[in-house]
Amino acid sequence: MTKSGKLYVVGIGPGSYEDMTIRAIKALEESEVIVGYTVYIDLIKEHFPDKEMLTTPMRKEQERCLLAIEEAKKGKTAAMVCSGDSGVYGMSGLILEMARSEEDLEIQIIPGVTAALSGGAVLGAPLGHDFAVISLSDLLTPMELIEDRLRASAQADMVICLYNPSSKKRADYLKRACEIVMEYKNQSTICGLVKNIGREEEVMAVMTLEELRDTQTDMFTTVYIGNSMTKMINGRMVTPRGYKNV
Amino acid sequence: MTKSGKLYVVGIGPGSYEDMTIRAIKALEESEVIVGYTVYIDLIKEHFPDKEMLTTPMRKEQERCLLAIEEAKKGKTAAMVCSGDSGVYGMSGLILEMARSEEDLEIQIIPGVTAALSGGAVLGAPLGHDFAVISLSDLLTPMELIEDRLRASAQADMVICLYNPSSKKRADYLKRACEIVMEYKNQSTICGLVKNIGREEEVMAVMTLEELRDTQTDMFTTVYIGNSMTKMINGRMVTPRGYKNV
Structure with missing residues (x-):
């Protein structure tokens, strides 16, 4: 025993x-x-x-x-x-x-x-409303299913938080993901990314979806794509708590 | 100044x-x-x-x-x-x-x-793969948009974590959400809920989607609807890290 x-x-x-x-x-x-x-x-x-x-x-x-x-x-x-x-x-x-x-x-x-939350705090408040967390790693998941999830989340105007946005082998995955999302979301949608969260080399950036598409990331980066209400406030990414005025 | x-x-x-x-x-x-x-x-x-x-x-x-x-x-x-x-x-x-x-x-x-994570730890590992976090409160969000998000997440086989599943005024919201999700997910999909997370009166339960539909919750409950791979293991809710065998 x-x-x-x-x-x-x-x-x-x-x-x-x-x-x-x-x-x-x-x-x-x-x-x-x-x-x-x-x-x-x-x-x-x-x-x-x-x-x-x-x-x-x-x-x-x-x-x-x-x-x-x-x-x-x-x-x-x-x-x-x-x-x-x-x-x-x-x-x-x-x-x-x-x-x-x-x-x-x-x-x-x-x-x-988790990185969605720690990176979110660095950026401001990107996850203030409904969101999807999706990994772009296709090691254990078929790429078609990952693409389905990007489409579904974008179509329903959810904030999207991406884990594993790219790696050496998958250098163009984030670009492809942004292209899919841009079928449904405006190219001026506010996005953000945080690299090396909580470590000395921490870097954050807020940008448009179009700019994100042309940005290189690595496996230590967490990426956020806003919803239609997300705004940039004093350099931070903020998603309001709803669609109605409080 | x-x-x-x-x-x-x-x-x-x-x-x-x-x-x-x-x-x-x-x-x-x-x-x-x-x-x-x-x-x-x-x-x-x-x-x-x-x-x-x-x-x-x-x-x-x-x-x-x-x-x-x-x-x-x-x-x-x-x-x-x-x-x-x-x-x-x-x-x-x-x-x-x-x-x-x-x-x-x-x-x-x-x-x-956040409750998705603390409740997830109580249940086991419901959020082991891509997931959506959706609040069923329609105080600041149109109900149609909430329903769109439920449909989109269910259709793309994402795990769904529901915040604010019901309240006194919204007693039947979880039932309605389950009905929408059941248009796309099997009624035997493994689901879970945790009430009063981290407090003395903490309660957890793992059940099927069909059973969840007929369960009463309150505003202190967090609800999890699995993906097609989610299973019950020794009474816990577990979503594997992918769709391919490791």
């Missing part, structure tokens, strides 16, 4: 210690071993110097989850860290799937500030 | 002190006066006993923002608190609009864990 252990899946927010919740910090303090993608472990390790840290490279999500589950099965308290939230494109779903038969394991999911 | 002041707009998360970020706590500790809706002030006041607290009732958002801006204009450091995130259906947009001419005022937006 396996010993019963405890596994936390922890959203650490955009990266700095200050953006973690008290609950996330307590879970990591309680853990004996912390598992994560190398980059995220590097962001937090100085604040948890006594912990055993286990890292796996990018894209090795299944190995990473298995590692965390195996540690917890030894009877330890383990934590799997995710950047942003633990659930939004995070590891909590994979952990729950892979540990579905581990009845002795207590799994606790701890949310965190 | 007005004195220059500082105004924080702070997302406090679902309600308990532990769900606040360090950054949010520091901003409130630095503030001389904290402004907010009575219910949110009650949630935090014991942790900030030395602060002047100013409250306004529900729906008095403009008065509340004006109060916070006026305090900061006196040269004070003031904070406006919002439940969840400061931006997602929060006050940051209204503050930026109302203070657009206050050049001497420094406004800093601090994000927080």
Whole structure:
């Protein structure tokens, strides 16, 4: 029989210690071993110097989850860290799937500030009304479905927040997404982007949809496409709370 | 000439002190006066006993923002608190609009864990893939537009997270929303709801879309409608990270 252990899946927010919740910090303090993608472990390790840290490279999500589950099965308290939230494109779903038969394991999911929110605060208030969060990565999702979602969200005048807008292999994906959205939204729609949220090299910009189409981004950028009411106020991107005057 | 002041707009998360970020706590500790809706002030006041607290009732958002801006204009450091995130259906947009001419005022937006994320963690991992966040409140938004957004999101197989699913005046709104979604999604689609997230009376349930249609909710409930891949695993709601096998 396996010993019963405890596994936390922890959203650490955009990266700095200050953006973690008290609950996330307590879970990591309680853990004996912390598992994560190398980059995220590097962001937090100085604040948890006594912990055993286990890292796996990018894209090795299944190995990473298995590692965390195996540690917890030894009877330890383990934590799997995710950047942003633990659930939004995070590891909590994979952990729950892979540990579905581990009845002795207590799994606790701890949310965190996902990039849509942390980047939104940098830009102003882009997500003040209904919005869609869409990843442009087609690694696990057919491109046609991603395009359907862009069309649907644009047609219904929702604010759109894009994760993974491009990478080296997908350099023109954001351009293509903007072209699709421009079939429904005005080219002067207010948009914004934030790069390296919460880190020293943080950069933000507010621009039109037409300008966004011709902008190069990378995998550390979060992109926002406004609705028809979104405006620029003192250089910030603001989506009002509704369509009627209050 | 007005004195220059500082105004924080702070997302406090679902309600308990532990769900606040360090950054949010520091901003409130630095503030001389904290402004907010009575219910949110009650949630935090014991942790900030030395602060002047100013409250306004529900729906008095403009008065509340004006109060916070006026305090900061006196040269004070003031904070406006919002439940969840400061931006997602929060006050940051209204503050930026109302203070657009206050050049001497420094406004800093601090994000927080919005209900979509905190409720998601309670349910498991409902938001593991692309999703739409839609409020069913038609106070400031035409009902036809809300229905368009439900249709668009359902048609593109996005997970849908509903805020404000019903209230006393809008008792049948969730039922109507489910009926619209069922035009595109299977009635056996896995759904979930969380009531009183992060509070003592927290309740969660996972069910089918058909069952959700016939469920009564209130304004303290957050509702999740899965995509075609969403499953129930050990009583939790899990949306996989994609459509292809990893």
